[in-house]
Amino acid sequence: MSDVARRAGVSRATASYVLNRTPGARIPEQTRARVLEAAEQLRYVPHVNARSLRRGRSDLVVGHVDGASVLRQGLSFVGLIQVARDIREAGYTFLFHGDPTVTGVAAARSWLALRPAAVLATLDRYTEESVAMITAAGTVPIAMSHTPSDLTPTIVLDDGPLGRAAAEHLLGRGCRRIVALGGCPGMADQHMLGHRMAEAVAAARAGGAEARQVPFSPGREAATGLVGSWLAEGTLPDGVVGATTTHAAHVLTALVDAGVRVPQDVAVLAADDEPLAELVRPRLTTVGADLDVGEARMGAAVLAAIDGRWDPDLAVRRFPARMVVRETA
Amino acid sequence: MSDVARRAGVSRATASYVLNRTPGARIPEQTRARVLEAAEQLRYVPHVNARSLRRGRSDLVVGHVDGASVLRQGLSFVGLIQVARDIREAGYTFLFHGDPTVTGVAAARSWLALRPAAVLATLDRYTEESVAMITAAGTVPIAMSHTPSDLTPTIVLDDGPLGRAAAEHLLGRGCRRIVALGGCPGMADQHMLGHRMAEAVAAARAGGAEARQVPFSPGREAATGLVGSWLAEGTLPDGVVGATTTHAAHVLTALVDAGVRVPQDVAVLAADDEPLAELVRPRLTTVGADLDVGEARMGAAVLAAIDGRWDPDLAVRRFPARMVVRETA
DNA sequence: CTGAAAGCGCTTACAG
DNA sequence: CTGAAAGCGCTTACAG
Numbered sequence: 001m002s003d004v005a006r007r008a009g010v011s012r013a014t015a016s017y018v019l020n021r022t023p024g025a026r027i028p029e030q031t032r033a034r035v036l037e038a039a040e041q042l043r044y045v046p047h048v049n050a051r052s053l054r055r056g057r058s059d060l061v062v063g064h065v066d067g068a069s070v071l072r073q074g075l076s077f078v079g080l081i082q083v084a085r086d087i088r089e090a091g092y093t094f095l096f097h098g099d100p101t102v103t104g105v106a107a108a109r110s111w112l113a114l115r116p117a118a119v120l121a122t123l124d125r126y127t128e129e130s131v132a133m134i135t136a137a138g139t140v141p142i143a144m145s146h147t148p149s150d151l152t153p154t155i156v157l158d159d160g161p162l163g164r165a166a167a168e169h170l171l172g173r174g175c176r177r178i179v180a181l182g183g184c185p186g187m188a189d190q191h192m193l194g195h196r197m198a199e200a201v202a203a204a205r206a207g208g209a210e211a212r213q214v215p216f217s218p219g220r221e222a223a224t225g226l227v228g229s230w231l232a233e234g235t236l237p238d239g240v241v242g243a244t245t246t247h248a249a250h251v252l253t254a255l256v257d258a259g260v261r262v263p264q265d266v267a268v269l270a271a272d273d274e275p276l277a278e279l280v281r282p283r284l285t286t287v288g289a290d291l292d293v294g295e296a297r298m299g300a301a302v303l304a305a306i307d308g309r310w311d312p313d314l315a316v317r318r319f320p321a322r323m324v325v326r327e328t329a
Numbered sequence: 330m331s332d333v334a335r336r337a338g339v340s341r342a343t344a345s346y347v348l349n350r351t352p353g354a355r356i357p358e359q360t361r362a363r364v365l366e367a368a369e370q371l372r373y374v375p376h377v378n379a380r381s382l383r384r385g386r387s388d389l390v391v392g393h394v395d396g397a398s399v400l401r402q403g404l405s406f407v408g409l410i411q412v413a414r415d416i417r418e419a420g421y422t423f424l425f426h427g428d429p430t431v432t433g434v435a436a437a438r439s440w441l442a443l444r445p446a447a448v449l450a451t452l453d454r455y456t457e458e459s460v461a462m463i464t465a466a467g468t469v470p471i472a473m474s475h476t477p478s479d480l481t482p483t484i485v486l487d488d489g490p491l492g493r494a495a496a497e498h499l500l501g502r503g504c505r506r507i508v509a510l511g512g513c514p515g516m517a518d519q520h521m522l523g524h525r526m527a528e529a530v531a532a533a534r535a536g537g538a539e540a541r542q543v544p545f546s547p548g549r550e551a552a553t554g555l556v557g558s559w560l561a562e563g564t565l566p567d568g569v570v571g572a573t574t575t576h577a578a579h580v581l582t583a584l585v586d587a588g589v590r591v592p593q594d595v596a597v598l599a600a601d602d603e604p605l606a607e608l609v610r611p612r613l614t615t616v617g618a619d620l621d622v623g624e625a626r627m628g629a630a631v632l633a634a635i636d637g638r639w640d641p642d643l644a645v646r647r648f649p650a651r652m653v654v655r656e657t658a
Numbered sequence: 659c660t661g662a663a664a665g666c667g668c669t670t671a672c673a674g
Numbered sequence: 675c676t677g678a679a680a681g682c683g684c685t686t687a688c689a690g
Contacts, residue, residue: 049378050667096425379683
């Protein structure tokens with residue numbers, strides 16, 4: 001900026017005023033133009049770190065996401081992309097911190113080294129201690145989860161309705177022995193998929209069916225093994241909900257290969273809706289999430305949190321379920 | 330840091346020396362311990378911006394990736410994750426800038442505002458002007474592409490062998506009219522998929538077959554339409570290479586639905602290997618990329634570039650092809 | 659061995 | 675309307 005000021009023949013203060021369009025400052029049009037031209041010629045790019053160091057507040061928002069989350073928590077990743085856009089439009093700098101290895105206090109340390117205005121991460125990266133530490137540093141910790149939390153302001157992306165709708169569809173077909181496939185039972189608070197399947201189990205039981213959640217990581221052997229054990233033990237369910245289309249497709253394929261009739265013997269459906277559903281035979285019945293992410297404007301919740309105007313009501317996004325009935329249920 | 334120094338009863342300089350383990354400084358063990366304890370009690374986190382402002386060099390490396398790239402350029406995303414890990418292990422801070430809307434000079438401006446040591450982005454985000462601008466600012470611009478470039482140091486992730494292997498497999502089966510499906514013809518320099526399919530076409534032609542690249546964006550209607558037009562016009566190929574498993578699966582499904590026999594009438598295979606291949610019937614023959622990303626150590630190339638020791642040989646990763654013959658070719 | 663001081667690139671109250 | 679000056683949190687040559 002010194003170079004710009006020198007070239008324009010003004011002081012650094014004046015250059016700063018025109019480059020920042022500082023409200024109070026009345027700079028004659030001619031001076032303004034000279035500064036702007038000098039900045040243009042020198043390709044001046046302001047140094048955001050120096051600025052925030054001086055101002056005492058940062059315009060940086062750090063989002064923490066990793067490859068595993070992308071796969072495991074698709075919905076929250078989609079949400080994060082949208083949040084990032086909203087936040088950038090409000091004039092903040094949004095950067096992703098992608099180190100998958102850190103959580104809790106270690107994560108807090110690496111975020112705080114950047115002195116951001118706020119940090120946005122899935123709930124499982126926070127602990128009580130790390131939230132205290134982040135808050136003490138003047139940074140706003142914001143979480144994303146499928147369920148509200150007392151720990152810190154949390155953007156709720158609730159995909160429970162997808163699991164419930166899937167279970168209710170099976171109940172409507174007369175299924176009484178239902179398996180919810182995927183996520184870790186008892187870890188509903190940790191993983192989106194766990195929550196979705198827990199909700200499916202709850203809905204199935206509420207409808208008078210027998211239901212249990214079975215952990216499953218999609219793959220050919222896992223699916224063949226699972227179906228094999230059902231047949232060997234005589235515990236074949238009459239309805240299966242897969243946490244994702246991929247989960248459901250693997251079991252469907254293994255069932256068909258084992259000679260089980262779908263949907264006559266076992267109905268299968270997925271609690272989400274990926275294109276894969278059209279590619280398997282019989283075609284998979286799915287539950288689509290009817291939320292237009294573009295309209296969600298979740299960034300508004302984050303911006304409110306930064307400004308100390310956190311409003312939990314602004315931060316809840318429930319994914320409305322829409323049945324896509326094909327051939328398997 | 331002032332707080333830490335005060336609490337430990339030393340000057341800020343001394344605190345800085347022990348906290349940074351500055352080589353030249355000989356600090357008595359007792360003083361060291363006092364400073365460390367104070368830092369611990371106060372949960373001191375160094376302010377990286379202040380540090381790099383003072384030092385005149387930054388330990389930040391910015392990677393630019395967006396959702397669309399993740400889908401379109403899967404390989405380079407996987408590569409980027411690995412690069413990020415290598416760079417972090419070398420003591421740098423690696424952050425992702427995820428704004429999909431900026432390229433060229435606009436992108437350069439938003440990167441340079443952070444004054445990073447280096448920036449890493451797909452080649453198509455750079456222009457001659459932006460490279461000059463970034464270099465002038467003392468930041469090292471590094472690109473990723475499937476092919477070398479003169480513009481700036483480029484990490485080459487060459488997936489051409491996947492396309493070639495696919496075409497050669499079809500040639501070996503006696504196919505003479507081959508379609509390479511996906512990417513944009515003539516845009517081989519822009520997209521990985523385009524490059525992969527261009528290589529497939531080249532290999533097919535080199536083997537004496539007729540071959541052409543057909544743009545295709547995976548989906549049920551697109552596949553049905555494409556197969557329908559082949560049948561109507563009598564232009565059914567005898568071999569199809571899909572740029573990805575998803576591309577191939579859609580065409581496979583549409584062919585089977587239209588009563589075409591696979592592989593007898595048309596052989597189909599994918600120039601990558603996703604789990605989906607096992608889920609469709611007949612099972613898709615694929616080409617796996619036999620590169621252990623963990624062993625690629627692409628970060629070494631980036632680190633070399635930062636240190637002004639760029640070595641193109643270090644930066645080329647060719648994906649070795651491994652045929653996974655299933656039922657469709 | 660330790661501290662006082664300068665300075666990285668900025669912003670902003672203050673004085674002229 | 676414009677400039678001199680202080681100061682954000684740090685590092686590091688320099689003097690004691």
